[in-house]
Amino acid sequence: MNKPFLTVFTPAYNRAYTLPRTYGSMRSQKNTDFIWLIVDDGSTDNTAELVRQWQAEENGFEIRYIYKENGGMHTAHNTAYAMIDTELNVCIDSDDALAPDAVQIIFDAWQPVKDRGFAGLLALDAQFDGTVIGKGFPGGLTDTTLGGYYRSGGAGDKKLILRTDVVRQYPPYPTFAGERFVPLGSLYTMIDRDYRLSVLDQVVCLVEYMPDGSTRNMLRQYYRNPNGFRYGRLVTLSGPTGLKRKLKFYVHYAAESILAGKPIVRDAPNKLLGLLSIPFGWALARHIRKCCR
Secondary structure (H helix, E strand, O other): OOOOOOOEEEEEOOOOOOOHHOOOOOOOOOOOOEEEEEEEEEOOOEEEEEEEEHHHOOOEEEEEEEEOOOHHHHHHHHHHHHHOOEEEEEEOOOEEEEEEOOOHHHHHHHHOOOOOOEEEEEEEEEOOOOEEEEEEEOOOOOOOHHHHHHHOOOOOEEEEEEEHHHHHOOOOOOOOOOOOOOOHHHHHHHHOOOOOOEEEEEEEEEOOOOOOOOOOOOOHHHHOHHHHHHHHHHHHHHOOOOOOHHHHHHHHHHHHHHHHHOOOOOOOOHHHHHHOOOHHHHHHHHHHHHOOO
């Protein structure tokens, strides 16, 4: 029996109330040439029991489950990437769903470009009513980097379907004592420097932003996880970045350094910009503390 070409992985933390919808979207796929990997990030609800029930059902695809101590979304991604053994992988969050026929859409898009050196595919997310998140892709765009898409005016979350061998060329997300968040985009920024993505101008993921999701709670995340955000900012600032974006990121880097109790100028890729960002960083750090305490 041939190994599936795709792993769909789902980090989950106390999401037994949303996972059935995600599972239903897996079961509705006509192409079942995939593995569903659930990484349980320390749930205390009945996630494990639900998954055991689903594993006992005739699904047409393999369900893998691993439980780990709670460490945050980025550590769940680290665990997934260490376990995945398929050519491609894609993350579908525990409050989201695969779009109808998404696996077949991914397969059909990947076959013509798989030998052209791309890191994977860049596809669309949509709301459950079909409305595309943010902006679509410009007409005629066949390949890009994730950062290049946003720098050219793109907007909204997009879905990355990545080659597993490419992901493993880069270091795992770091962990910081007492923190539970590192921006996932830090990995994608590193991939951008070495690879391009083939554009898949179709919806493969249906998204709902939950009140307890990380997107809705970003300012609080920022306050509680300054080292994680600082790491992500340093990854971005250590590569080519437009001047306007660079100035903004240096202010954020300075604020994150202040909140984390870390040096600003010493670690800044550009010492002068690090120095100039300090007063603005202090102002932003004060604002964050005021909002989150």
